[in-house]
Amino acid sequence: MDLPRITVVVPLYNEERYIATCLDSILATDYPKEKMEVLLIDGMSEDATREIAEEYHRKFPFIRLIDNPRRIVPVAMNLGIAEATGEYLIRLDAHAEYPTDYFRKLIEWHRSLGADNVGAVIETRVRKETPVAHAIRNVLSDKLGVGSAFRTGVGRPVEADTVPFGCYRMEMLRRLGGYDERLIRNQDIELNKRLIRQGGKVFLVPEIKAVYYAREDFASLAKNNFENGKWNLLTAYYTGTFRSLSPRHFAPLALILGIVLPLPCCAAVSLAVAGIYAAAIFLRSLRIARKTDPFTQMAAFAVLHFSYGIGELAGIMEVLKLMITKKRKKSHEK
Incomplete structure (x- = not known):
């Protein structure tokens, strides 16, 4: 060839x-x-x-x-x-x-x-x-x-x-x-x-x-995935479409919202969501924990998912800030 x-x-x-x-x-x-x-x-x-x-x-x-x-x-x-x-x-x-x-x-x-x-x-x-x-x-x-x-x-x-x-x-x-x-x-x-x-x-x-x-190390993992999560929302904002991403990218955000949003009115729902998540990563950790222990493996899952989801929440705030700034700029131009 x-x-x-x-x-x-x-x-x-x-x-x-x-x-x-x-x-x-x-x-x-x-x-x-x-x-x-x-x-x-x-x-x-x-x-x-x-x-x-x-x-x-x-x-x-x-x-x-x-x-x-x-x-x-x-x-x-x-x-x-x-x-x-x-x-x-x-x-x-x-x-x-x-x-x-x-x-x-x-x-x-x-x-x-x-x-x-x-x-x-x-x-x-x-x-x-x-x-x-x-x-x-x-x-x-x-x-x-x-x-x-x-x-x-x-x-x-x-x-x-x-x-x-x-x-x-x-x-x-x-x-x-x-x-x-x-x-x-x-x-x-x-x-x-x-x-x-x-x-x-x-x-x-x-x-x-x-x-x-x-x-x-967990600090580096958290920093990297926080930025990845934040840029999911910023990517959607700058490109004007969510089609630049896939539904799986927003699963960590859904997890965090599932735990946080019910807290003011129904803490039991928040605890249930957190419990289901903990059980899922515990069972999975038992299966995949090679050259480490199940609890360190659980921590890796939690750091990855929560840093990513918190990054997505930060991305929402950043997008709102950009939208407000853009709106004010247009108002001043008028």
Whole structure:
């Protein structure tokens, strides 16, 4: 098979712990290096990320470092799209590493499926061997934890609403107008939903796998998922539609509202909802708690779900604030 030229884009910001592993796995792939360029789009990192990237560039000129003064991922991706010379663009994450056949399989499946984007199933791993880190890994690989097929796995290639570390046809990316730079989070799923609405096809292929290194303490997990939850509502606000997301994204918000809203008039309902939730995560924790204990596993579920749901409540407040500001601005213009 005549392999096409590909552009690999990796957004970066303070990734000194992960970037060398990521780049070594890219260099180990069996894809012809003369048909590959790797664009490292750095958000002006304040650790050793840039020095490491520049060292790789000196050894391998097809790896380039590009500045991203605005720091956010969608801007990084659009900078990559503007610089790209490949027929396909592959969006990677520095927190991951990739098997030797990763790029070749992406292209093969692209062609056989007639796809516009093809992505991998994720195997979540940790660098620290602690009960908390393993509990986080377990919850991110479980349907009750995240609900994403690309984390929990599928039995055959399936059409999906989004995929990680996707391989896009460059023609389709440019036709879509690239990434929405208003979205600090959820930019990938919004792009894929937009692609699907325009008749494109996104496929998740279980034969293609990548390793993702999860956050390893509850504080980091909570911070990340709070922002993810907040940006669910902000994504809907900026795009003017909830179609950019899926119903599963709002399950944590429903849980929190189910506990909080009945409190003033019927505490028994709140206790019942909380009790059902606790029982569900306890039973699930007994089943999936590998290299950790059930109670630490329960804590991982609770931190993930409640930080996400509280983030969604914060998102509602942020959207209301934006709407009020917009209304006042219009009033002053009159």
